[in-house]
Amino acid sequence: MVNLTDVARRSGFSVMTASRVMSGRGPVSAAAREAVLTAAAELGYVPNGVARGLRSSRTGVVALIISDIENPFYASMAKAAEQALAQRQLRLTISSSGEDTERELELLRAVHAMRADALLITPTTGNGPVLTQLAEGGMPIVQLDRVVPDLELRRVLLDNAGAARQAVTHLADHGHRRIALVSGPQSITTGAERVAGARRAAAERGLELEVFEAASYLHEGSRDAVAAALEWAPTGLVSGNGIVLEACLDVLVERSVRVPDALSLVGFDDLPWMRWTAAPITTVRQSVSSMTAAAVEMLFADPGDGGIERRFAGELVVRASVADHRE
Amino acid sequence: MVNLTDVARRSGFSVMTASRVMSGRGPVSAAAREAVLTAAAELGYVPNGVARGLRSSRTGVVALIISDIENPFYASMAKAAEQALAQRQLRLTISSSGEDTERELELLRAVHAMRADALLITPTTGNGPVLTQLAEGGMPIVQLDRVVPDLELRRVLLDNAGAARQAVTHLADHGHRRIALVSGPQSITTGAERVAGARRAAAERGLELEVFEAASYLHEGSRDAVAAALEWAPTGLVSGNGIVLEACLDVLVERSVRVPDALSLVGFDDLPWMRWTAAPITTVRQSVSSMTAAAVEMLFADPGDGGIERRFAGELVVRASVADHRE
DNA sequence: CTGAAAGCGCTTACAG
DNA sequence: CTGAAAGCGCTTACAG
Structure with a gap:
């Protein structure tokens, strides 16, 4: 598999310059940029996100732990989260706890192991300590839809x-x-x-x-x-x-x-x-999509900003399932 | 953040032995196992999956590219895939193409960049060449629900x-x-x-x-x-x-x-x-769940086994939306 | 059963 | 603007 060294060699520049071009960070001359880009294209180079993640400690993936993806409410949440994250060039990984605290614990370990950049969760009530530990380890976490009681973690909720x-x-x-x-x-x-x-x-x-x-x-x-x-x-x-x-x-x-x-x-x-x-x-x-978008925004906002909690109002949609019993 | 070196030091064994214990591969004495495990527990060690993925070139994540997670048909597919993969200790990452070939191409690049271990996809018709390229690069791929015409990639379909x-x-x-x-x-x-x-x-x-x-x-x-x-x-x-x-x-x-x-x-x-x-x-x-489970199985089966295609029969569920017009 | 060395493919930190 | 060196945290490959 072709790597940055191959691209650098072919471009006539160093690995460092090739890295700067491919990642889009740091100053590069137009000539260097072009040489690296064409070398990369010719070789069909696709950056190795795993190596990038290891070195930079930013994996570019955000985890979403929900109860059940087959529940349309959570499916909407997943879609909204994916869209909000795509705008920030981030990917989403979704897993389902099935309302089971043990299973949720495994998922939290997996999120930790994969070094996700952030976590969105509709928590069961049992894993407060692990969530705290993750948060103290530096992972941005926002609770969505519901909260673990007495947990000082940010949240976006319905009123x-x-x-x-x-x-x-x-x-x-x-x-x-x-x-x-x-x-x-x-x-x-x-x-x-x-x-x-x-x-x-x-x-x-x-x-x-x-x-x-x-x-x-x-x-x-x-x-x-x-x-x-x-x-x-x-x-x-x-x-x-x-x-x-x-x-x-x-x-x-x-x-x-x-x-x-x-x-x-x-x-x-x-x-x-x-x-x-x-x-x-x-x-x-x-409004699942607004709430989810707000949660994503909160994830990347300064933890001091905007308080710990945001509430959204529900909206009554009147159709035909209520009879009028007034005299 | 605590790493394997910390665990090894505390256990009194080498990093290599600690690695063998944590990954569960290779021979270790009972004494070594216990020493490492308690050291890991005391330090709250969680293996770094990113480093593991870089060195071993197996990330343990399988990608699923569907059209739209909000469509219940695909949500069921996502759930079934997550369950089938969990049995193999694999995680799932889901993304939606919205039936857009361009967007799908970006997602395929992302799957490549993240070095997913395998790919399940309900493809649009436009990215045959990229899929071929990924497959030739060694990624197991199974098409689900539909296929790219004239693409020699394995598939699980409805009849x-x-x-x-x-x-x-x-x-x-x-x-x-x-x-x-x-x-x-x-x-x-x-x-x-x-x-x-x-x-x-x-x-x-x-x-x-x-x-x-x-x-x-x-x-x-x-x-x-x-x-x-x-x-x-x-x-x-x-x-x-x-x-x-x-x-x-x-x-x-x-x-x-x-x-x-x-x-x-x-x-x-x-x-x-x-x-x-x-x-x-x-x-x-x-039967979305059976089809998806079959696709996951196919992903990890020997490519020579079982042919390129598997079809499942539909089942008519008779309820009350058809009137009898016979004389 | 155990370990010292090398290296996966990048980016960080430092120089120039 | 450019580059040589070091290192992220593991596992592979090789010895013993």
Whole structure:
């Protein structure tokens, strides 16, 4: 395989000058630049990023650790991250923890071993110490979507309480007074904050609100909570996240519960198919791409700048899954 | 940052022995193993994968180049690839070409620069020469889902013709005799093969089949083809891929065309939401995870073994989007 | 089973 | 603007 030495030899300049031309750093004469470039082209030279990474201790890759790439919410995050990083000439490597702290620990070790330049993570709650250790080792880290409680690491989050409030308020505005919230696990900050926001909104409006907590962040862990919520016989149901919404639809379709006639529904997150259900789904959208872009920006900003946390507002998208129960 | 030399010094053994212990290769005494391991643990040593990669010329990362991570079909592929590679202690790095040959070329250069151990790609048609060059440079490459025509590189594909035949035959079996196929661009092999399979099935059954080709692999490029297909007034419509299906649903919902009363529909690919549409969608499923696992296996198999190509059959999933028009 | 030496392909730091 | 030397942190190849 052709290396810099080959290019230098052919160009008639030193390895150092060839390096300066190929990396684009440092002063070079026009003549040197041209000689090196044509030599490189003739030889089909492609710089060895591994050697570059070893010597310069900048690998040019940023790691993203998410829960599950098959979840559209995280897929959007991955796409947005790739785009934001491409603008900075950085590459992205993605891996999935499956909400498993042990697996996440392995992934963090791998990120460390590969000497990634930075890390974006939607963390489980268990690896705070390792994250701290990585951060102290000099790796820029930003938490996205959720946080490890009591960890002083920067983060970009949805205004979860406000988003849940919008969902509850929308139902209240349409005359609903008995509302179920099927939430994700409250051990995860998104779940806890959304429940708190919904509870506060319900209290202010004098509504009955009952919370049904999914056993896990996975599909199967959500079905029982949905079933329990239906048994409580609410007129309106809020799905606390995208996975719960999917479980809701499965259960509702299986039981032929008609939306919004028999039950009004407000979802979380916004996906194309929500327009195609029998009743298009009213939902709280979060701007994943803006949030991810902000996280990437935060990664490379001065750690002192802009504070430790940035919150984005959710946006209620009104479609047809909420019935009007006002007299 | 702590390195092997630190570990070796603390353990009382040489760097070479420490290396053997940490990498798990080569003979070491139990005493040496233990001394090195405890030294490593005490120092919090994490091997430098970059240095390892430079010296051993195996980086342990496999690249996956797809069209768009936000497309669920490719997201499934990414997940399956990550899982299959994790079993071999390999990491995955994913990047998206957006169906753009220029962008894909940059990504191929990046894959080359990072000295990935292998490459999985759903190629555009334009970079055959570069792929050949990479392969000749010794990189194992497997094409997934589609191929660059006339490129002698290994591949794992759907039996596209057979899958399209199943869709058409299913409609014919239900009495449909005027069938539209909205296909993806025929410049991509999946599009061309599916059209050929559908045409052959239609000819055998003596059906009217009209093909409407999407202008691109993106959502917007598909809407016009869908509109044209509707104008032709078929009783049954086959969507040639997942993106086209999405465009179909958008157009059908906008125009209030009822499925299956006014039009029968057969989709491609299978996603959870297809169970939740007003009429659950009958579709041809492909086993993305099996295909991807096979591709990973092929990557590390002897190039002489098992031939250049492996095909997987599609599976028709019958739901409720096809009306029975038999007398 | 163990180790001293060389080197992977670059870039850093220093001179000129 | 240009270059000779050293070194990033490992593993390979060779001895013993």
